[in-house]
Amino acid sequence: MQKIKNIAFIGAGNVATQLGFALVGAGFKIVQVYSRTQTSAEWLAGKLSADFTISIDEIKLDADLYIISLTDDATGEICKKLDLRDKFVVHTSGTLPLDILSSISNRYGVFYPLQTFSKCRNINFQDIPLCLEANSQENLDLLKKLAKKVSEKIYEINSGQRKMLHLAAVFACNFPNFMYTIAQKILGDADLEFDLLKPLIRETAEKVQTINPVDAQTGPAIRGDRKIMEQHLELLKDNKELYDLYKFISDQLVTSNKQPENEQL
Amino acid sequence: MQKIKNIAFIGAGNVATQLGFALVGAGFKIVQVYSRTQTSAEWLAGKLSADFTISIDEIKLDADLYIISLTDDATGEICKKLDLRDKFVVHTSGTLPLDILSSISNRYGVFYPLQTFSKCRNINFQDIPLCLEANSQENLDLLKKLAKKVSEKIYEINSGQRKMLHLAAVFACNFPNFMYTIAQKILGDADLEFDLLKPLIRETAEKVQTINPVDAQTGPAIRGDRKIMEQHLELLKDNKELYDLYKFISDQLVTSNKQPENEQL
Numbered sequence: 001m002q003k004i005k006n007i008a009f010i011g012a013g014n015v016a017t018q019l020g021f022a023l024v025g026a027g028f029k030i031v032q033v034y035s036r037t038q039t040s041a042e043w044l045a046g047k048l049s050a051d052f053t054i055s056i057d058e059i060k061l062d063a064d065l066y067i068i069s070l071t072d073d074a075t076g077e078i079c080k081k082l083d084l085r086d087k088f089v090v091h092t093s094g095t096l097p098l099d100i101l102s103s104i105s106n107r108y109g110v111f112y113p114l115q116t117f118s119k120c121r122n123i124n125f126q127d128i129p130l131c132l133e134a135n136s137q138e139n140l141d142l143l144k145k146l147a148k149k150v151s152e153k154i155y156e157i158n159s160g161q162r163k164m165l166h167l168a169a170v171f172a173c174n175f176p177n178f179m180y181t182i183a184q185k186i187l188g189d190a191d192l193e194f195d196l197l198k199p200l201i202r203e204t205a206e207k208v209q210t211i212n213p214v215d216a217q218t219g220p221a222i223r224g225d226r227k228i229m230e231q232h233l234e235l236l237k238d239n240k241e242l243y244d245l246y247k248f249i250s251d252q253l254v255t256s257n258k259q260p261e262n263e264q265l
Numbered sequence: 266m267q268k269i270k271n272i273a274f275i276g277a278g279n280v281a282t283q284l285g286f287a288l289v290g291a292g293f294k295i296v297q298v299y300s301r302t303q304t305s306a307e308w309l310a311g312k313l314s315a316d317f318t319i320s321i322d323e324i325k326l327d328a329d330l331y332i333i334s335l336t337d338d339a340t341g342e343i344c345k346k347l348d349l350r351d352k353f354v355v356h357t358s359g360t361l362p363l364d365i366l367s368s369i370s371n372r373y374g375v376f377y378p379l380q381t382f383s384k385c386r387n388i389n390f391q392d393i394p395l396c397l398e399a400n401s402q403e404n405l406d407l408l409k410k411l412a413k414k415v416s417e418k419i420y421e422i423n424s425g426q427r428k429m430l431h432l433a434a435v436f437a438c439n440f441p442n443f444m445y446t447i448a449q450k451i452l453g454d455a456d457l458e459f460d461l462l463k464p465l466i467r468e469t470a471e472k473v474q475t476i477n478p479v480d481a482q483t484g485p486a487i488r489g490d491r492k493i494m495e496q497h498l499e500l501l502k503d504n505k506e507l508y509d510l511y512k513f514i515s516d517q518l519v520t521s522n523k524q525p526e527n528e529q530l
Contacts, residue, residue, distance in 0.1 A: 072493065095493055115465055116483045121472060127464050155461060164455035167497045172448040172462045173469045174484030175514050176441035181478040181521070183437040190429035196420060197437045198474050199392050200380055204438045205470030207383060209463050213446040218381045219439030228337065228360055232432045241517055248513050249440050252506055256446070 004064045004088070004146050008032040009050075010078065011069035012040040014117035015092050019067065019150075020048045022125035026149040031063050036074075056081050064088060065146070067111065072096055079103050088139060094166030097159040098133050109134030109143050112162060113151075116173050125150050131157040131165065182242060214256075221253035269329045269353070269411050273297040274315075275343065276334035277305040279382035280357050284332065284415075285313045287390035291414040296328050301339075321346050329353065330411070332376065337361055344368050353404060359431030362424040363398050374399030374408050377427060378416075381438050390415050396422040396430065447507060479521075486518035 007028050009016045012035035020030055030050040035041035038054050045052030053059060056078065059066075066089040068075055075091055082104050089104050090111040101108035112131040115123060130147040132154065134140035140156070147154045157165060180201060184194045207216045220228035229250055236243040272293050274281045277300035285295055295313040300306035303319050310317035318324060321343065324331075331354040333340055340356055349370040356366060359377050366373035377396040380388060395412040397419065399405035405421070412419045422430060445466060449459045472481045485493040494515055501508040 072490075095496060114461060116469055116472065116481075118472060118476065118481055118483065121476065123468065129461050129464060131461075153464070157457070161455045161457055163496070163500060164451055165457055165461060166493075167500055168448040168451040168455075168457075168462060169465055170484055170486075170497065170511075171444045171451065173465050174482070174486065174518070175444045176466075177469055177473070177478050177482050178514065178518050178521075179436045179440045179444070180473050181482065183433040184478055186429055186433040186436065190426045190433075192422070192426055192430055192433075194477075196379060196394050196396075196430060197433060199394060199418070200434055200438050201441075201470045201473060203388065204381055204442055205466045207381065207386060208442070208445050208466060211383065211386065212459075213442050213449055216381075216383055217439070217442050217446065218383065219435055221435075221439065225337075228431075231360060231428070232435065235428065235432055245513065245517060246435075248510065249443065252510060253439070253443050256443075 002064065002088075002142065004142060005029060006031045006063045007065045007067060008034070008059065008063035009044070009048075009067050009069060010034045010059065010082075011067075011074070012037070012044040013069060015113065016067070016069040017044055017047070018117055018123055018125065019069065019092070019113060020044060021122075022150040024048055025125075028146075028149075032060055034059050059084075061085065061087060065090065066105075067092065068101075076100065088142065090134075090143065094131075094162060094169065098135065099159075102135070107135065107139050109139050110157075110159070110162065111143060111147070112157070114165065114169060116177075126152050129153040129155055131155050131162055133158055133162070182245070186242075217253070217256075219253075221250040222256070224254055267329065267353075267407065269407060270294060271296045271328045272330045272332060273299070273324065273328035274309070274313075274332050274334060275299045275324065275347075276332075276339075277302070277309040278334060280378065281332070281334040282309055282312070283382055283388055283390065284334065284357070284378060285309060286387075287415040289313055290390075293411075293414075297325055299324050324349075326350065326352060330355065331370075332357065333366075341365065353407065355399075355408065359396075359427060359434065363400065364424075367400070372400065372404055374404050375422075375424070375427065376408060376412070377422070379430065379434060381442075391417050394418040394420055396420050396427055398423055398427070447510070451507075482518070484518075486515040487521070489519055 007030050012033055030048040033041050033045040033050050033052045041052040041054055068091040072093055079100055084105040087105050088107045089101055090109040092111055094112050098110050110133040114129045128151050130151045132143045134143055183197055187194055236246055272295050277298055295315040298306050298310040298315050298317045306317040306319055333356040337358055347369050352370050353372045354366055354370045355374040355376040357376055363375050375398040379394045393416050395416045397408045399408055448462055501511055
């Protein structure tokens with residue numbers, strides 16, 4: 001079985017950055033960083049003690065693994081231009097299929113870290129689920145071995161499942177965060193600080209670490225408390241978007257057939 | 266200034282239970298628990314070493330503070346029946362106005378703990394924001410003194426603000442939890458465990474403890490990634506409710522005018 005020691009990054013965004021730090025911390029060597037943008041390539045290469053290039057033609061063939069961490073469109077583009085022969089290559093996308101890489105190499109896989117990455121926020125990689133897939137058992141075993149060095153949470157997920165997982169993640173992360181944004185706006189309009197809601201936001205997320213969300217549901221909608229819902233809609237009547245959003249979600253919550261088990265909120 | 270030592274609970278639900286435990290832990294004595302339901306009254310009274318009653322007429326007048334912790338409707342009902350003379354009485358509702366208590370006593374206030382309470386889950390009360398209001402400065406000072414013994418987070422919030430806060434809490438807690446429920450359903454349909462999303466849910470909530478939610482927003486909608494949104498809608502096409510919900514929220518996210526600063530998800 002081949003060994004992975006030297007790694008090249010194709011892409012220098014948030015995922016590449018966080019993953020690069022984790023891999024260097026686990027003893028891997030990053031040999032090269034490619035990015036279309038010179039400042040990004042140079043910055044990340046500097047952080048990871050790697051070389052950098054902004055030209056696809058200058059991507060060297062001396063790495064044991066190539067991690068493509070670009071937007072889906074950019075990954076699609078680079079798949080048309082890059083030839084890595086028999087080098088092992090993976091992408092980190094939640095939505096692209098495994099096979100998109102088949103034109104680049106005959107050894108390929110997916111290394112999808114399921115987390116929300118933001119600039120200015122470092123993450124403990126050990127806790128991030130890594131969703132792996134590869135075009136052969138040998139390549140999968142190689143990826144698993146690598147993944148175990150940076151995370152405790154390793155999952156084998158095929159391309160179809162990964163699409164569903166990515167969709168679920170939108171509901172688990174992007175949409176809740178948008179709800180936080182709205183909550184902050186409502187508080188601001190009432191001269192209240194967002195700090196007030198932080199313990200509630202944290203506890204709501206903590207609860208479902210041990211309780212099924214359907215059993216953790218609280219609030220006027222699940223109680224079928226029409227009076228409070230109408231009061232809330234009255235408060236939102238001058239903002240059509242928020243009014244419609246509140247009504248739309250509440251209506252779905254009301255019709256979800258689980259009986260209320262909790263109180264306040 | 267009067268002192269609060271003996272407390273009576275009117276109501277024996279989740280809020281009364283958690284608050285009761287916190288108050289006993291801080292050295293207060295719970296003298297009586299009233300509930301319409303004998304099992305609830307008896308159970309909580311047992312836990313708090315208090316007497317109990319299921320008759321409004323038997324609520325004793327020897328407590329320094331009466332905490333009404335019922336549904337809004339039940340609070341409205343009891344306000345018609347109860348006469349506590351000059352005893353200090355508060356309710357714990359996020360939505361009822363302060364003045365609803367003016368028929369019961371001439372000393373009244375609001376003690377609203379902003380948190381989501383579930384059975385089978387104990388909460389560290391120290392971290393719960395307590396939103397206080399009273400009909401006089403003296404009564405407010407009394408409440409503040411009490412509140413500081415059980416929480417580090419004390420806020421003066423008037424009735425108008427409290428309504429907005431409660432509305433914001435629906436967006437910060439109830440709606441995100443519903444999104445978690447949907448995410449779990451999507452995963453289940455793809456034979457995937459909900460465990461996969463737990464670190465993401467936790468990190469999404471942790472991020473906004475230090476970053477404004479508008480700056481923490483990630484995902485296809487805020488990136489304006491139509492291709493992925495269409496793929497997601499295609500995956501949801503057999504479930505009209507989820508399809509509509511995804512589209513409704515994504516459309517609002519797309520039109521929110523903040524430029525993307527983050528990547529994946």
